[in-house]
Amino acid sequence: MILKNSSRSNKPVGVIGIGSFGTAIANMLAEKSQVIVYARKADVVEEINARHTAGGRDLHPRIEATSDIEYICQKCEILFPVVSSSGFREVMQQFAPFLHPYHILIHGTKGLSLLLPDGKTLETVDRIKRDNIATMSEVILNETVVVRVGCLAGPNLAKELSLKQPAATVIASKYNEVILEGQRLLRNDRFQVYGNQDIIGVELSGVLKNIIAIAAGALGGMGLGENAKGLLISRGMVELIYLGKALGGGTKSFIGLAGIGDLVATCSSKLSRNYTVGFRLANGEKLPDIIADMEEVAEGINTVKLIKTFAESTGMRAPITENLYKVLFENFKVEEALQYLMKYPFNVDVDFL
Amino acid sequence: MTDDYIKHKYAPILPQKDEWPVVKLSKHRKEFIKAVALAARNRIIALTGNNMEILREELETTLYREKLRIKQNPWLVDPEDDYEFWSKVKSAMVHLTSESNLSNKDKKTAYHNILHDITTRYAEEIASNFKHSHYKATRRLVTYGFSRLLNAARVKGFKSLFSTQYTLQDKIQIIGETEQLRDLASKGTVVMVPTHFSNLDSILIGWTISTLGMPPYIYGAGLNLFNIQIFSYFMNALGAYKVDRRKKNLPYIETLKTYSSEAIQFGCHSLFFPGGTRSRSGKIESKLKLGLLSTAVEAQRANYQKDLNDISGKIFIVPVTINYHFVLEAPSLIQEHLSITGQERFYQETDEFSDSLKIAKFLVKFFTKGSDISVSIGKAMDVLGNYVDKDGKSLDSHGRNIDTRDYFVSDGKISIDTQREDQYTIRLGNRIVEEFHKINRVFSSHLVAFTAFQIFKRQNRKLDLFSLLRLPEEDLVIPYAQFRAECERVLNRIKEIRAAGKVHIAPHLKQDLDGIIAHGLSNVGLYHSKRPLILNDNGDIITEDMNLLYFYHNRLDGYDLEKLF
Numbered sequence: 001m002i003l004k005n006s007s008r009s010n011k012p013v014g015v016i017g018i019g020s021f022g023t024a025i026a027n028m029l030a031e032k033s034q035v036i037v038y039a040r041k042a043d044v045v046e047e048i049n050a051r052h053t054a055g056g057r058d059l060h061p062r063i064e065a066t067s068d069i070e071y072i073c074q075k076c077e078i079l080f081p082v083v084s085s086s087g088f089r090e091v092m093q094q095f096a097p098f099l100h101p102y103h104i105l106i107h108g109t110k111g112l113s114l115l116l117p118d119g120k121t122l123e124t125v126d127r128i129k130r131d132n133i134a135t136m137s138e139v140i141l142n143e144t145v146v147v148r149v150g151c152l153a154g155p156n157l158a159k160e161l162s163l164k165q166p167a168a169t170v171i172a173s174k175y176n177e178v179i180l181e182g183q184r185l186l187r188n189d190r191f192q193v194y195g196n197q198d199i200i201g202v203e204l205s206g207v208l209k210n211i212i213a214i215a216a217g218a219l220g221g222m223g224l225g226e227n228a229k230g231l232l233i234s235r236g237m238v239e240l241i242y243l244g245k246a247l248g249g250g251t252k253s254f255i256g257l258a259g260i261g262d263l264v265a266t267c268s269s270k271l272s273r274n275y276t277v278g279f280r281l282a283n284g285e286k287l288p289d290i291i292a293d294m295e296e297v298a299e300g301i302n303t304v305k306l307i308k309t310f311a312e313s314t315g316m317r318a319p320i321t322e323n324l325y326k327v328l329f330e331n332f333k334v335e336e337a338l339q340y341l342m343k344y345p346f347n348v349d350v351d352f353l
Numbered sequence: 354m355t356d357d358y359i360k361h362k363y364a365p366i367l368p369q370k371d372e373w374p375v376v377k378l379s380k381h382r383k384e385f386i387k388a389v390a391l392a393a394r395n396r397i398i399a400l401t402g403n404n405m406e407i408l409r410e411e412l413e414t415t416l417y418r419e420k421l422r423i424k425q426n427p428w429l430v431d432p433e434d435d436y437e438f439w440s441k442v443k444s445a446m447v448h449l450t451s452e453s454n455l456s457n458k459d460k461k462t463a464y465h466n467i468l469h470d471i472t473t474r475y476a477e478e479i480a481s482n483f484k485h486s487h488y489k490a491t492r493r494l495v496t497y498g499f500s501r502l503l504n505a506a507r508v509k510g511f512k513s514l515f516s517t518q519y520t521l522q523d524k525i526q527i528i529g530e531t532e533q534l535r536d537l538a539s540k541g542t543v544v545m546v547p548t549h550f551s552n553l554d555s556i557l558i559g560w561t562i563s564t565l566g567m568p569p570y571i572y573g574a575g576l577n578l579f580n581i582q583i584f585s586y587f588m589n590a591l592g593a594y595k596v597d598r599r600k601k602n603l604p605y606i607e608t609l610k611t612y613s614s615e616a617i618q619f620g621c622h623s624l625f626f627p628g629g630t631r632s633r634s635g636k637i638e639s640k641l642k643l644g645l646l647s648t649a650v651e652a653q654r655a656n657y658q659k660d661l662n663d664i665s666g667k668i669f670i671v672p673v674t675i676n677y678h679f680v681l682e683a684p685s686l687i688q689e690h691l692s693i694t695g696q697e698r699f700y701q702e703t704d705e706f707s708d709s710l711k712i713a714k715f716l717v718k719f720f721t722k723g724s725d726i727s728v729s730i731g732k733a734m735d736v737l738g739n740y741v742d743k744d745g746k747s748l749d750s751h752g753r754n755i756d757t758r759d760y761f762v763s764d765g766k767i768s769i770d771t772q773r774e775d776q777y778t779i780r781l782g783n784r785i786v787e788e789f790h791k792i793n794r795v796f797s798s799h800l801v802a803f804t805a806f807q808i809f810k811r812q813n814r815k816l817d818l819f820s821l822l823r824l825p826e827e828d829l830v831i832p833y834a835q836f837r838a839e840c841e842r843v844l845n846r847i848k849e850i851r852a853a854g855k856v857h858i859a860p861h862l863k864q865d866l867d868g869i870i871a872h873g874l875s876n877v878g879l880y881h882s883k884r885p886l887i888l889n890d891n892g893d894i895i896t897e898d899m900n901l902l903y904f905y906h907n908r909l910d911g912y913d914l915e916k917l918f
Contacts, residue, residue: 011764077764096751101737101759145749147737147760147780148773176772177763 012036013185014076016091017083018044018054018065019296020158021108025080027162029185030060037065038072057162073098078106078181080152081140084297085111088136092143099144106150106171106182109136110206111299112306122305127313130247133306135203150178151199153206153258155265157272161191168192170258172202194257201253204244209263210274210300211307211321212236216267217278218327218334232320233267239320241352243307246316251352274300281327282334304328319344361522363531363566366539370485373568374542374620375592379483385619386480390473393611397468397604405461409446412467415602416442422599430579438474442467468604475608479594481571487590492563495556522564525557528857529730529792531565533743534671537733538567540664541745542620544649545570546785547673548637548793549626551680558624558673559591561728571616572624573609573645592621610648617652617668618659625649627785631682633690635907637674637789641782643775650777653736654761654769662758664745670738670781672731672788676859678798678876680904687904691822729857731792737777738784790911794857795847797873802905804840805831805886805894807918809902822899831894841866842917850912877905 012034015026022037029035039045039054048054048065066072072079073095083091088109099105113134116125125132134142137149150173161167171182171193179195187193196202215236219228240263241254253259266272270279277298280290291301308325311318323340326332370376378385401407419439423431432438449455449463537543547558555574562570574593579585594612597605617623629642649668656666680686732740735757739747747755760777761767808831813821844866850856861872874894878885878901885901888894896902 096749097753101755101757102762142750145739145753145755147777174776177770 010034011078012064012076014038014072014079016072016079016081016095018048019082019084020055020057021156022080022082023054023057023059024156024158024161025082025108025152026063027058027060028188028191029080030062031188033062033185035060035063036072036075037063038069039065039067042067069095070098073100073103077102078104078185080106080108081136082108085109085113085136085299085302086297089113089139089143092139096144099146101145101147103146104148104150104178104181105140105144105146106152106173106178107136107140108152108156109299110153110203110210111136112207112303113139114306115142122309125309128306128309129313130310133247133310135200135207137199137203148175148178149173149199150175150182151203151206152182153202153262154194155257155262157265157269159271164190166190168194168257168261170194170196170202170256172196172199172253172258174199196253196256196258198250198253200247201244201249201251202256202258204247204249205240205254205256205259206262207299207303208240208243208307209236209259209266210298210303211324212240212263213266213272213274214278214281214298214300214304214328215320215324217272217275217280218282218324219278219338220270220275221279221282222334222338229267233263236267236320237263238350238352239318242316243311243318243321245352246314247310273298277301287328301328361531363535363564365566365568366535367568370568373485374622375481375483375569375571376485378571378616378619378621379481379485382480385615386473386476389480389608389612389615390469390476392615393472393476393604393608394465394469396611397472397607398465400603400607405457405464408464408468411603412442412446412464412471415471415604416446418602419600426599428576428580428599430576430585432478442471471604472608472611475600475605476612478597479609479612481592481594482589483569483571483592484589487586488569488592491587491590495560524725525560526725526727527561527564527730528727528794530671530732531730533733534730535565535567536743537669537671537741537745538622541667541669542617542652543567543570543622543669543671543733544617545622545624545671545673546627546646547624548675548789549628549631550635550675550677550686551631551682553681554626554631554675555591555624556587557675557726557728561673562624567622570622570624572626573613606644610644610651613645614648614652614655617649618655620665623649627782631686633686633693635680635683635687635690635904636910637786637793637908639786639911641785643778643782646782646785647774647778650736650774650781653757654767654774657758657761658767667745667757668736669733669741669745670736670785671733672785672792674729674731674789674793676727676729676794676796678725678796679879679881681880683878683901683904684881684898687900691819691900727794727859729792729794731788734781734784734788736781738781791855792857793908794859795851795862795909796859796876797861797869798877798905799873799908800840800844800847800862801870801873801886802877802902803909803914804836804843805896806902806906807843807915808836808839809896809899811918818903822903824899826896826899829896829899830889833888833892833894836894837866837870839918840870843914844869846914846917847909847912856912 010033013029014036015022015029016038018026018037018039026035026037037048044054045065045067048059048063052059052061081091114122115132115134137151140146140149150171152169152171154169156167156169168191171179173179174197183193183195212232216229216232219232237260241251244254245251266275269275273294273296277290277300304321304324307318307321311321319341323337327334327337367373398408401411416439423435423439445467449460534543547554569592571592571594573596574588576595576597578588579595596609613623625645627641627646628638632638649670653668734740735747737757737760739749739755741747747757749755809829810821813824847856847858851858862869874886874888881898881901883898883901885898885905886894886896
């Protein structure tokens with residue numbers, strides 16, 4: 001039973017971070033609500049408030065920018081953090097003193113955060129456990145007093161959203177209230193919003209599919225066709241589900257919109273950063289060079305590193321991730337990795353249902 | 354919390370019994386029952402979505418089950434007019450269905466009235482019957498009787514009859530956040546949540562509460578205990594309300610929850626055994642029953658709705674663990690556990706507490722021989738599982754203040770969202786389990802039982818649990834030197850966990866290793882006819898009862914210690 005107050009007063013909605021996805025979300029929110037955007041840099045704030053653009057991308061005139069954390073937390077009850085996973089924890093630590101248990105946070109970051117004992121890094125630690133890995137919702141719960149946490153995941157390529165093409169997303173949260181609020185704020189006649197209670201599963205779908213997206217880019221870069229892509233997506237799905245279950249997600253979420261839906265979209269599109277990384281690798285470029293001239297981080301790179309270590313620590317086999325790791329960090333050729341995978345004895349088609 | 358225990362005399366926090374919430378409640382018993390019945394009625398109407406058809410179905414199910422219960426499972430404590438009451442309900446229901454010229458609105462009202470009759474009856478059945486004079490007499494009897502037994506055993510000679518050298522506090526050590534608990538109990542409302550291993554627990558906790566100078570807590574006791582008149586007297590004296598596990602219908606369960614919630618809102622300190630029943634396996638509870646726990650969350654929200662925003666309206670959750678060397682019911686508990694998990698079709702249910710002679714024997718043994726018990730009081734938390742400071746203010750992990758009220762606020766005001774509160778209850782449950790493991794106190798007996806069982810398991814790596822437990826005891830021998838070395842490894846790991854603040858250890862674990870092992874062996878499952886662990890004539894470690902060894906071993910489950918083997 002949910003007693004919903006339909007007339008939630010029209011408080012502005014907050015967006016934290018104004019990269020390409022943040023911009024797309026802010027614009028969609030602004031169609032229905034007043035929006036306040038948080039940006040760290042003064043010149044970005046200045047650009048938004050004076051010219052209604054962010055990094056050259058157009059912003060809805062109803063969007064106001066600030067670099068004052070206290071102000072945005074006080075004005076907005078609902079906030080959408082959309083910052084990269086590498087900076088996510090720090091941002092949450094900065095926000096924590098101003099957040100209260102009545103706040104609702106719905107994040108849109110598809111990455112993982114590593115939690116190691118002081119002085120350890122991924123390179124110096126020999127094994128990592130589930131406790132050492134945090135999804136973004138877990139980071140929010142760890143660093144702040146906010147409990148009504150949700151996440152946004154699905155095939156949502158920022159460029160297509162900004163062109164107002166039809167799309168859908170999943171809002172996942174343990175709290176119906178959060179799902180309903182997210183739907184109320186985002187849903188419109190070209191944007192469908194689904195709800196899911198398995199927040200960890202939905203977050204992991206978005207995170208793990210990036211690994212497969214890089215691999216798909218590599219196949220594309222080698223000029224391979226659709227048969228190979230079909231093979232990769234389906235084998236990638238199996239790997240994704242095994243890893244995802246080991247990390248605490250539910251199978252159902254992985255075969256939903258945030259899982260298969262997003263996987264198909266990112267594995268076919270040059271608009272995806274992760275796909276682009278794979279594509280350029282296959283064309284012989286080196287990872288540091290690719291990273292150097294990318295505007296925003298490709299979350300998949302970090303995810304591969306983390307998940308490879310996790311799989312090793314738990315004794316799981318994750319052949320696609322393992323081989324991608326070699327390509328990314330051990331100067332393996334994409335062709336060699338592919339050869340290895342073709343020889344790998346996968347013999348059961350589907351064994352996770 | 355330190356590991357050491359300090360014997361201490363605590364002054365009562367509310368010297369005047371008239372100030373005791375439980376006394377106030379019993380003075381206003383009638384009004385309180387009325388309030389509960391009405392609130393339960395409204396709650397059930399809301400739960401059925403104010404839909405007459407759904408309500409009618411619930412009422413019919415209830416009626417059917419109640420008639421079945423009266424026929425098949427009557428108890429001595431059941432009221433004499435039970436049959437009569439439900440017959441009346443039946444005829445009222447029949448009358449309503451056949452009545453065709455009533456408007457829908459009138460019909461609805463009629464169903465609501467039937468529901469109200471039922472919740473009123475249930476509320477009366479559940480309500481406690483606290484009498485202060487009985488409470489005083491019981492407390493005196495327990496304290497006096499027990500300390501006589503204790504002194505008789507330890508002080509020699511005629512003087513023993515009058516000696517006050519030993520009190521119950523020597524036998525049962527209370528450690529942990531006692532001052533905070535006393536303090537918060539005088540300012541706000543406390544819900545105590547102890548682990549549950551033995552039927553003795555409720556008496557033990559009752560004694561602990563009174564020793565700490567706090568007014569009695571109310572708690573739900575199984576109605577079956579009220580069948581025995583002497584128990585009934587004690588239970589009433591302790592402020593127990595009655596929980597009838599035979600009744601699983603919606604009106605009953607909701608009335609029970611309403612009762613608990615309203616009593617907390619009234620300011621009565623409450624006691625829930627959140628495991629719901631005694632731990633069958635000997636493990637610390639890891640899955641809690643959330644039904645009663647949810648009433649604490651609900652009561653907190655209700656208090657905020659009433660604008661009780663200061664500490665007087667705040668509810669504090671205090672986890673407690675009870676640590677034993679010996680659990681009287683262990684043989685039947687573990688038997689039941691294994692039968693259930695092993696999917697065996699039949700098992701013998703024997704309850705050591707069914708026999709008063711056995712209880713008496715146990716008590717004499719308990720007070721005259723070694724084997725101590727300790728009660729660890731954990732840090733108080735709010736209903737979301739945040740620790741609270743000395744003023745009862747909630748703190749986040751960085752020590753910043755949190756206003757608990759904000760958890761229930763949506764769009765600037767308190768809102769009722771049961772789905773949200775269910776999630777909060779799950780969260781609270783997880784926090785309680787976490788705290789249980791932290792405040793749990795490792796005894797020498799747990800150490801030796803754990804180590805021995807793990808060695809046996811390693812010796813028979815290929816066997817599953819059930820085959821392992823079925824091995825003939827003659828085959829199970831551990832040379833002392835090996836046992837000693839393994840104990841040392843486990844102990845060192847426990848000390849590391851202790852250093853990280855994730856468990857506590859008894860002071861007797863600070864002596865030398867041989868001393869610890871000797872202490873553990875002499876105490877583990879002390880009074881069982883078949884001992885879980887003993888030294889044989891060659892000085893090697895053997896077991897007489899593998900199931901019992903497994904039971905006592907389980908106490909250290911949940912610390913990842915098995916990874917050492």
